[in-house]
Amino acid sequence: MTGGSVARVLVDSPLPQLDQLFDYRVPDRLRDQVKAGVRVRVPLRSGGRIANGWLVELVESSEFEGRLSELEDVVSEVPLLVPEVWALARAVADRAAGNASDVLRLAVPSRYVRVERSWAAAAPDPGALPQASAPIHGADDGRLERGLRAGERMWFSADPRPVRLDSGVWVGAWALTLAQAAARVLADDRSSLLIVPDYRDQEQLQSALEAVVDARRIIRTDARQTGGARFRSFLDATGDAARIVVGNRSTVYAPAARLGLIAMWDDGDSLMNEPLAPGVHPRDAALIRTEQSGAALLFAGHAPSVEVVRLVEIGWVVEVTGTRHARPRVIATENQFSQEPGSARIPSAAWRQAQEAARHGPVLVQVARPGNTPLLACDRCREPARCAACGGGLAIPREGGVARCLLCGTAANGWACPTCEGTRLRAVTIGASRTADELGRAFPNTRVVLSDGEKPVLRVGADPALVVATRGAEPIADGGYRAVLLLDGERMLLRESLRVAEDCLRWWSNAAALVAPGSPVFLVGVGGALATALTTWRQGDWAASELASRRALRFPPAVRVASVTASAANVASAVTAVTAVPGVDALGPTPVDDGLSRALVRFDYAAGARVARELRAEMIRVATERRRPVSGRPVRRPAVLRVRFDDPDVP
Missing domain, CATH: 3.30.70.1710 (BMC (bacterial microcompartment) domain)
Structure with a gap:
């Protein structure tokens, strides 16, 4: 045993009164097994129960003057809770009035005994360190490199283009930027944590990393892994070798030897919101961890979140200007009302260019939702049409007929808008499946690809195709899309949320960044400040204006x-x-x-x-x-x- 004869233990419990360290005496039978960071079992005075806990530290004596209870048992052979992760969990929980044990459930995956024992017996080779060579893609004059060395907190607007790696794989330019930044840190024998919203982004980032560093230095951790594989990745991260850990929001809590960089792509994505208690956003956890570790912090995206804009305004994060690169050619079609027959509500100018583009390569059509059923709204005031019986959305069944409620099936006979008393309905959203059917008939000689949550497609080739995708499910195309059509903008903006405009701008920006340089992007049916921000590619100016409005109303993130x-x-x-x-x-x-x-x-x-x-x-x-x-x-x-x-x- 090392450190002392008294174990300070955090009991794994959701009860707020137990969120503190309790002192236990280490019995002689466990002296050779106890180490700081192992999982233990301890007795609770109430009812003679035994609870799981974390042995946070070992000390020589306790401030408690009575007789200490003994540790019941040591569960894990390997210390799983490193001091840096414990300090982060404690600070994160205190900020959110939560329990540190809840944070540790996010940080440490479930234990697999066989995996733990095989890992402890092995001597893994982490691979060679890279040599810092090429400048980081998209940044001017080594600015990102200097920020990484100085441990700065930075916001970077990524190059909105797809790029081809030496391996022949196409990825978003942002993935290459983050991979090269992590490689630069790894060359100094320091670790990086790279956090992305979902597995689509993770696939691109891993491809970019494998092009610049030894694959043995890359650790992947996400919910798509088996439990044993995820636990093995976690154990690898606890080692002394510098690594690059890639994963979703919980990656911010991963152990890392000599942490040098935390990079986060698209922090405004709703998938970054932590649903489990205490519900701390990884952006806030990353800010705390950089303060504790001195590591650099890099937020990157095409459209900054309002939270990041606030951090830039108060000087807590510095904006790093990227190389002047060709921004997407975005065309707003709000005033182009004429539509081609059978064109799935696409204005005529966009329709003609899509026809021409589809002869030379893939064309992306982004829609708001999956499925076949068209959702309805009031034709006069554009408010979503709701069922008078249960409040569900009204839609037209695929087979046609009268509009019905999606929830209870009640027919909408005699419907009247409660806002303006209008009685006419209009379709504002047609699902991805129905859009694909319509476009398939309109383009009889073109392959149609559907990508949504149920049928995900990660990549498409450079051959002619029409790719219909729901927002966030757009595949990356080899060489970029020859045209992008952003449909259903009006419907997307009808969602009742403080962040609806911010989310829409981010969805459209991410889709526009998939287009080939010089090819058109059509934003259908949306005008005003949002359309201006997208067409001029000045999303940061719009976010700053949005922050000013929220500050006047005392809305988050102003407060x-x-x-x-x-x-x-x-x-x-x-x-x-x-x-x-x-x-x-x-x-x-x-x-x-x-x-x-x-x-x-x-x-x-x-x-x-x-x-x-x-x-x-x-x-x-x-x-x-x-x-x-x-x-x-x-x-x-x-x-x-x-x-x-x-x-x-x-x-």
Whole structure:
């Protein structure tokens, strides 16, 4: 045993009152097995239960004056919790009034004994370190290289073009930029964490990495791996060799020897939102980790998130100017109302160019949703049409006939718009499958490819084809698309969300970046500031304007917001406690499901630590208050107080 005879343990429990380190005595039978970072089993005083936990550190003595309980057992042979990850988990949990054990469930995958033992017995060869040579793609005068060496926090607008690797594989230019940045850091014998929204981006990034570094230095970790493979990747990352770890949002918590870079692609993607408690966005976790480690931080994308624009405005992140590259040629068609017969609602100018482009290579058609059924809206005010019985969306069945509700099937006979009292309906979204059918009839000699969540396609060749894809599911084409049609923009903007315009601009920008240089991109049915931002490729200016509007209204990210959900009495108590902090105000409460209420608490960033402490104290109070059983009545469920900081579901 090393370090001392007292083990300080974090109990793996969702109870807020147990989110602290407990001291346990190390028995003689376990002295040769205990190490900081191993999983252990410990007794709890209540009911003689045994719980799992993490041995965070070993010390010589305890401040507790009574008799310490003994460790029950050591579970893992290999230390899985490295000090850097523990420090990050503790800081992230404190920022969000959450439990550190919840963060560690995201950070450390499930244990596989056979994999652990085979890894411990092996002596893996991590491969050779690369030699720093070529400048990083898309950046001017070595600016990114200097920022990496200095450990700066940077935002970089990526080159919006596909590029061909030496291996012959085509990827987005952004993937090559991130791969070369990681290779530059690896050449200095330091590790990198590369975080992307989904496996499509991960495939491109891994291809780019394999073109510039030894594949043995690359560690892939994502939910598509088997449990054993993911655990093996995690164990490899705990070693002493510098590595490049590539994965989704939980990669920000991966162990890394001598961390030198955290790079995040498209941080505004909704797939980056962490659904599991405490729900901290990887962008915020990355900011904390760079402060703790001194590593460089690189946000990259085609359209910056409003959160990153705020960080740039306050000077916390510096904007790095890229090389002047050819931006996509985007054409807004808002005023081109004439449509070709059978053209799937495509304006005539875009239709003619798509016909010509399809003779020479692939053409991309982006639509809002999968399926065949057209969704409907009011023809006068464009509000989505809803069922009068259940509130579901109205649509026309594929076989035709009267409009019906997608949820309950009720016919929309005699429908009237509750907003403007209009009685006429219009189709605003036709699904990907129906669009593919229509285009297949209009282009009888052209291959039609459908890509959506159910039928994903990662790549298409350079041969003529019509590729119909839902937003976010667009394949990358060899050499780039000869034309891109962005349909259903009007429908996309009807979604009720604070971030709808930001999301649409990002979806359109990412699709436009797949076009071949000089080829056209048509934005159908959208005008105003969003169309201007896309056609001029000045998404950052639009995001800065959006931030100014939210600042005037005290909307996030100009301020932080925490949602508090509990019984009406407990919500009122929590709101009273937290609004005593200067600069804090509350909205609500409003009723939600199961007889609970929800209030929103708004506060400035400087007050975040104190707000988190106050709400944490309320959570512990509610969880520990005594409840006396009432004769003849069933035992009530324990009261809960749920707190979510920076809740992405807040409209």
